[in-house]
Amino acid sequence: MLTAQMVDRLQQAFWDTLVMVSVSAGVAVALGIPLAVFLVVSGPGGFLAAPRLNRAVGWLVNGFRAVPFIVLLVALIPFTRLVAGTTIGVWAAIVPLAVSATPFFARIAEVSLREVDPGLVEAAQSIGCRRWDIVRHVLLPEALPGIVGGFTITVVSMIGASAMAGAVGAGGLGDVAIRYGYQRFDTTVMLVVIAILILLVSAVQFTGDLAVRRLKVR
Amino acid sequence: MAGASAILHRGAAVDAAAPAAAIRKAGTVRLEGLGKTYVSAAGKVVALNAIDLDICAGEIFGIIGRSGAGKSSLLRTINRLEQPSSGRVLIDGQDISGLDETGLVALRRRVGMIFQHFNLLSAKTVRENVALPLRVAGLPAAEIARRVEQALGLVGLSGKGESYPSRLSGGQKQRVGIARALVSRPEILLCDEATSALDPETTGAILRLLRDINQRLGLTIVLITHEMSVIREICDRVLVLERGELAEEGPVWQVFGAPQHDATRALLQPLQHALPEDLACRLRKDRRDPQDHAIVELGFAGLAVPDLARLARLAGDGPLRLVLSQIDRIQGRAIGKIVLALGPMTQPDAFAGVSDSMRVLGYVDSTDG
Ligand SMILES: Nc1ncnc2c1ncn2[C@@H]1O[C@H](COP(=O)(O)OP(=O)(O)OP(=O)(O)O)[C@@H](O)[C@H]1O
Ligand SMILES: [Mg+2]
Numbered sequence: 026m027l028t029a030q031m032v033d034r035l036q037q038a039f040w041d042t043l044v045m046v047s048v049s050a051g052v053a054v055a056l057g058i059p060l061a062v063f064l065v066v067s068g069p070g071g072f073l074a075a076p077r078l079n080r081a082v083g084w085l086v087n088g089f090r091a092v093p094f095i096v097l098l099v100a101l102i103p104f105t106r107l108v109a110g111t112t113i114g115v116w117a118a119i120v121p122l123a124v125s126a127t128p129f130f131a132r133i134a135e136v137s138l139r140e141v142d143p144g145l146v147e148a149a150q151s152i153g154c155r156r157w158d159i160v161r162h163v164l165l166p167e168a169l170p171g172i173v174g175g176f177t178i179t180v181v182s183m184i185g186a187s188a189m190a191g192a193v194g195a196g197g198l199g200d201v202a203i204r205y206g207y208q209r210f211d212t213t214v215m216l217v218v219i220a221i222l223i224l225l226v227s228a229v230q231f232t233g234d235l236a237v238r239r240l241k242v243r
Numbered sequence: 244m245a246g247a248s249a250i251l252h253r254g255a256a257v258d259a260a261a262p263a264a265a266i267r268k269a270g271t272v273r274l275e276g277l278g279k280t281y282v283s284a285a286g287k288v289v290a291l292n293a294i295d296l297d298i299c300a301g302e303i304f305g306i307i308g309r310s311g312a313g314k315s316s317l318l319r320t321i322n323r324l325e326q327p328s329s330g331r332v333l334i335d336g337q338d339i340s341g342l343d344e345t346g347l348v349a350l351r352r353r354v355g356m357i358f359q360h361f362n363l364l365s366a367k368t369v370r371e372n373v374a375l376p377l378r379v380a381g382l383p384a385a386e387i388a389r390r391v392e393q394a395l396g397l398v399g400l401s402g403k404g405e406s407y408p409s410r411l412s413g414g415q416k417q418r419v420g421i422a423r424a425l426v427s428r429p430e431i432l433l434c435d436e437a438t439s440a441l442d443p444e445t446t447g448a449i450l451r452l453l454r455d456i457n458q459r460l461g462l463t464i465v466l467i468t469h470e471m472s473v474i475r476e477i478c479d480r481v482l483v484l485e486r487g488e489l490a491e492e493g494p495v496w497q498v499f500g501a502p503q504h505d506a507t508r509a510l511l512q513p514l515q516h517a518l519p520e521d522l523a524c525r526l527r528k529d530r531r532d533p534q535d536h537a538i539v540e541l542g543f544a545g546l547a548v549p550d551l552a553r554l555a556r557l558a559g560d561g562p563l564r565l566v567l568s569q570i571d572r573i574q575g576r577a578i579g580k581i582v583l584a585l586g587p588m589t590q591p592d593a594f595a596g597v598s599d600s601m602r603v604l605g606y607v608d609s610t611d612g
Contacts, residue, residue: 148362
């Protein structure tokens with residue numbers, strides 16, 4: 026059975042995971058959506074066409090997505106120190122998590138934005154919408170179900186990635202599973218962590234699906 | 244009847260008062276040497292070539308032409324969704340080619356547009372859709388609410404404000420589109436195949452609504468359609484485009500009554516009734532027997548009046564049978580043709596002058612019933 030100490034440890038790990046994932050997910054939304062909007066409106070046929078800059082940003086996004094998270098975690102250490110002021114702990118893990126989740130989410134959001142019917146943009150122009158009005162009233166609201174669906178996928182994959190945060194001493198559920206379950210052969214801890222992760226992921230997926238369905242029935 | 248006389252009245256008014264109205268009222272469009280060339284990876288496409296055109300304030304102006312003729316390109320230069328490659332577009336005398344974003348936004352509040360697929364925002368309610376033009380214009384909320392209510396009332400959708408577009412029928416969606424286009428009180432309304440996605444009954448209702456708006460608000464309407472009946476029912480003048488060139492243009496009764504261009508004739512072909520098969524196969528080129536009946540086609544292009552009593556008098560005692568009749572009343576004028584079978588005692592020449600054109604199609608035996 027689990028000792029009281031282990032229960033405490035698990036509780037702490039659960040909160041650490043939650044904090045890491047939610048803060049970096051927040052950053053991914055705050056940066057990823059503007060990035061996606063930029064990629065769409067500056068792309069070919071967009072109303073703010075800037076092909077060079079568009080291609081440059083596209084390459085940058087692809088570059089970050091190509092690097093595995095565990096490598097990013099280490100490679101970003103100088104940057105993490107600059108931003109978080111430390112290279113260990115929860116906040117040190119949030120930086121690389123956000124850096125890896127932002128381009129991932131931006132690409133997914135970009136796809137949803139591109140799927141918005143160009144006829145709607147045209148209609149908006151015809152009624153006197155400015156560029157910003159079109160982003161705000163047409164692109165974002167019309168793409169919202171797809172963006173929310175993409176956000177769900179992003180969060181789920183971030184829960185997975187956060188398991189590696191132990192590498193910078195950030196703790197979290199994955200770290201507990203590896204340290205106690207794998208390295209000390211405590212199968213119970215391992216199973217409990219797996220159960221918690223399954224529940225967490227299911228809850229995220231369920232909430233996301235529900236939100237998408239709500240948005241789509243309109 | 245009321246509808247027909249309204250058309251007659253309006254048709255006449257436009258004929259007579261057009262030049263004066265063009266100067267006085269808002270809502271005129273002038274195209275000068277308008278050209279549009281699309282350049283893409285696949286090459287250059289000349290969509291419009293040197294189009295000169297004047298659209299008067301308050302008229303309903305139709306644009307027809309085959310697919311790819313350049314109709315949409317022309318319409319879209321009027322609110323600068325498309326930038327012309329050459330020539331000028333003048334709205335109420337103002338050249339719109341040099342407008343910056345602020346100028347364009349102002350222009351588009353004076354020129355509304357509706358679309359074949361309605362293009363309503365699915366994430367907004369009907370009310371929010373209609374309110375959007377005013378919201379982005381920064382009007383106070385109370386004023387927006389008042390005008391949105393007014394616009395919804397005008398298109399007959401007063402109770403539907405809280406619905407989402409996906410819950411509406413095609414006809415209702417187009418009404419929302421019209422309300423959205425009208426809420427900023429434009430002078431000109433552009434319609435790109437606005438009824439193409441609707442069934443005939445709904446099409447009729449939308450056309451009545453457009454005509455009603457045109458008369459009540461004095462709005463200029465420029466519409467594209469593939470349905471000749473739409474032109475016949477509500478347009479004052481019509482433009483025929485062919486491969487980016489202006490093929491012909493004029494009052495609907497004139498263009499439909501006496502088409503000058505092959506493209507026009509091809510477009511009007513579906514409206515023509517052919518001679519019934521049983522008659523066509525027995526038709527001979529010349530008279531072989533004095534007892535033969537002559538088959539005569541009288542064409543009406545809007546000038547002559549099909550006066551049945553006069554025709555009967557000209558036929559004298561002989562039989563005069565009506566074989567085919569296809570007379571449309573367009574802008575109060577008779578357009579079309581009637582085909583008559585004349586008895587042996589009646590000379591076809593006697594009918595010269597009763598119609599705008601006369602043609603002997605051939606002769607048939609007297610024996611048939
Ligand atoms: N954005 C574009 N890029 C390249 N070519 C275009 C573009 N838009 C239209 N064209 C071409 O210009 C020509 C005229 O097109 P337009 O859409 O004006 O025709 P249309 O008369 O409206 O046809 P339809 O009845 O099918 O709507 C066509 O040959 C079309 O392929
Ligand atoms: Mg078109």
